[in-house]
Amino acid sequence: MKVVSRSRDTLTYYSELFQIPEVLLADANPSISKVLPTGIEVHIPGFVTVKESREESTLNDIALRFQLPMDALLLLNQGEKEMVSVPVRIISPLLAIEKPYEYQSFLDDLEILSLHYPFIQVESFGKSVLGKELLEVRVGRGEKVIHYNGSFHANEWITSAVLMKWLNDMLLAVTNDCMLCGVDCLSFYENVTISLVPMVNPDGVDLVLKGESAAEGKLDVVKMNNGNPAFYAWKANIRGVDLNNQYPANWEIEKRRKIPKAPAPRDFPGEVFLSEPEALAMKELAERRNFERVIALHTQGKEFYWGYEGHEPEHSASMAREFEERSGYRAVRYVDSHAGYKDWFIQEFKQPGFTIELGKGINPLPLSHLPGIYEDSVKILMAGLYM
Known part of the structure; x- marks a missing residue:
């Protein structure tokens, strides 16, 4: 207004x-x-x-x-x-996020929130392979910057919807000076800056939801998908590179042992690390913002991973216990996996990093699971602010 x-x-x-x-x-x-x-x-x-x-x-x-x-x-x-x-x-949410959450849905919803809550900051920090703007949303004015992201993997687009719903709920709580999950959001607004990248992989998300036309005739995605015109199992970016296998944290191990040796729907780590514009942009964003911690949303498994090769700081353990108690998700310190964004962040900054596997089932998780997924995950998202 x-x-x-x-x-x-x-x-x-x-x-x-x-x-x-x-x-x-x-x-x-x-x-x-x-x-x-x-x-x-x-x-x-x-x-x-x-x-x-x-x-x-x-x-x-x-x-x-x-x-x-x-x-x-x-x-x-x-x-x-x-x-x-x-x-x-405004006393109720503006967004209806129970829909296939493609890139345009994200843009439309972000425009609605920016119009009614003009104190949020939206900034492009790079572009996807097909030229879509990679957008970061910042809320708050504190020196401590806490980062959340979703849709590193294309068929995990429900994570973008979760983050946008959380953003809407936080903005409601801040403007109405009320609590969210028992937390005073206005206090955090003044002391913390929240950085959100709700959709890291917009080209891939659109491929999963819209099919071959999303490639704009620029890449043979059907060939990369073994001739299958259905892309529901696609995790990679539009060039067939798994963005969460792109980071210089023992990338060579993943390159050597991953079965795909060429662009594929999932798991191919690229010919070199940080070859993809989306992965490189996320690295540069972390370096520019100097995040206090990183929380990356994925699906599925109802568990989360919080350590990497012993580089995690001591207080990561207490955060993991808090996340586990609040959400019921299982805390896992180490898994036999490398080259992920969380892995690189922990290794590079020696700060807490978490990969949260939302929900349980087969990706992409159905929209009918969204209310339950949000009920569990919002407790972790809020706890991430004050631990």
């Missing part, structure tokens, strides 16, 4: 008028001062407007019916109009 400032209006006054934390107003309007010039547009996050007929109701009637301060109506309705704009607080 936008309003037009009047003489002597301030962000502090708007915070009191709309009961929105002032820090959110400041971040939604970064280019303006606390004392507002007259006649500029100001974003008020967490609100929408509805229209009421001026002929049928007086402003006083509308204020009483919607339980609003009169000045909130006056601010939105400067000048004579037939219809009255009424500010209405």
